[in-house]
Amino acid sequence: MFHMNDYLAWRGDLRFDERPLNEVDALVLSCLSYLDFTGFVPGPGAGGVSLSAACLALADEAGEDVSGRVRSLATLDAEYLRRLASSRRFGDLVLHDYVDQIDEGSSLQFAALRATLPDGDEFVSLRGTDSTLVGWREDFMLSFTVTEAQRRAAAYCAEALRGLAARGRDAYLGGHSKGGNLVAFAALSCPEGLRPRIREAYSFDGPGIAPEIMPQSPSSLLGDRFHHVCPEHSVIGMLLSRPEDPHAFVRSDGSGMLQHDPMTWECLPDGLARAEGLDDDARRVDEAIAAWVSQIDLDHRAEFVSELFGVLGAGGAATFDEVLQPPSIQAVLAAAVSVSDQSRELVRRLVGATVDAYRTSAGERVAEAREAAARQARELVRDVADHLALAGEEGEAEAPRRQPLLPRARGTRPDDDA
Missing domain, CATH: 3.40.50 (Rossmann fold)
Known part of the structure; x- marks a missing residue:
């Protein structure tokens, strides 16, 4: 090509x-x-x-x-x-x-x-x-x-x-x-x-x-x-x-x-x-994003974005590269405990997607380091997922459940998984 x-x-x-x-x-x-x-x-x-x-x-x-x-x-x-x-x-x-x-x-x-x-x-x-x-x-x-x-x-x-x-x-x-x-x-x-x-x-x-x-x-x-x-x-x-x-x-x-x-x-x-x-x-993916945009009004979109980037910047990071560094990622995970389900899920997806992109790039450019980079990426994504899942459980046990920023689909109960 x-x-x-x-x-x-x-x-x-x-x-x-x-x-x-x-x-x-x-x-x-x-x-x-x-x-x-x-x-x-x-x-x-x-x-x-x-x-x-x-x-x-x-x-x-x-x-x-x-x-x-x-x-x-x-x-x-x-x-x-x-x-x-x-x-x-x-x-x-x-x-x-x-x-x-x-x-x-x-x-x-x-x-x-x-x-x-x-x-x-x-x-x-x-x-x-x-x-x-x-x-x-x-x-x-x-x-x-x-x-x-x-x-x-x-x-x-x-x-x-x-x-x-x-x-x-x-x-x-x-x-x-x-x-x-x-x-x-x-x-x-x-x-x-x-x-x-x-x-x-x-x-x-x-x-x-x-x-x-x-x-x-x-x-x-x-x-x-x-x-x-x-x-x-x-x-x-x-x-x-x-x-x-x-x-x-x-x-x-x-x-x-x-x-x-x-x-x-x-x-x-x-x-x-x-x-x-x-x-x-x-x-x-595009259809899911379009559905999100159509279901939430402008004020709640602003609230969601503010919350999301408050979490990503909790460790003082200025770039996505810095978000993945140990001092920053620990602060991000800690901040994710107290936010809405939607923000916590999006943090997990963004971190996972960013790690995956760097893993792929590293694999293409540095063949001898490919397996090590992939292993580290998998471990980081797994740790993020485990930590955020635990954070969600602890948050529910220690505090009243927050109202989600995104509306639930019709026909689901409040306790159903999204």
Whole structure:
């Protein structure tokens, strides 16, 4: 299976005036904002720098391990950066107006940059979720409120479109994961007079927008200029999706949730390889989440999210990596004793899924450590499950049973298992 690295080998020698921008180009540029370009790409109004110079400088500083500069679970590496920088297609693009903002107090995580194409049009790249708890909390907040990142994205894109309109040029908008949601929100919030300047808008496995927050969908305003592209096993991208909106599904060689990584998507010389649709496992998860969203009002969604991330951050962790460390995981398990059944169950699932993803990644990259990593992961998941089950029993024995935040299915008794 061929990926974005292979695409750079196939099309890297062809400039955009020789082959127009396609959806793989849009994916490449959408992922560009996952890189921490602090110190390498100028901020708003401070000029620009070539993509080649920025990527090579970042790679030279980081050495062979650029993971410290990648603000995502996407597996961008030094080889990819150097191929991108050396390509005729992307190397001469001018990067500018880089912003990177995070504020735990307001659950804000927002980053973006702009790339000027050879014809004067621009690609606006909006960063998706990183591995911080702030970023993931903001993803969950999409189900009940307009987030600060969405407001920043709308303002950032509107400013870019005003400048382009004055020069008679257009913009492409693109983002992966939460970045795709920001693209959708920015397009919907765009002043009507500027909307024709959006040439294409791409949401790559990005969550939708709750209809209670934004009644219209991006495809209803942009038509076929809006593209929602997801892998076969899409959970994040189908969150808050609307049945009436078109979705394109693409093939991936990732396992389960790891298909969210765009570096696992199959690329062709002029596009992404299409899949028949969602796989059955993803469809079952998506239907369960959709049922949850439809059964709980906005206020209770907010309460649930606050409780959930209060538990995950109980040990002082700032990222999901840190949640799994011994000092933090012990505090998380202790905090889970006093929360609702729903939060306790979701903590168990999130910890288990995160461990499983790292176990799979370790197995693929370090063959000699595969069995040890898998054994440790199984032990951790088992310990988490046992501890949370015991916590639930002790909580019921020592305190009155809490009212669940989620409604029970019709026909079940209060003491029935969910």
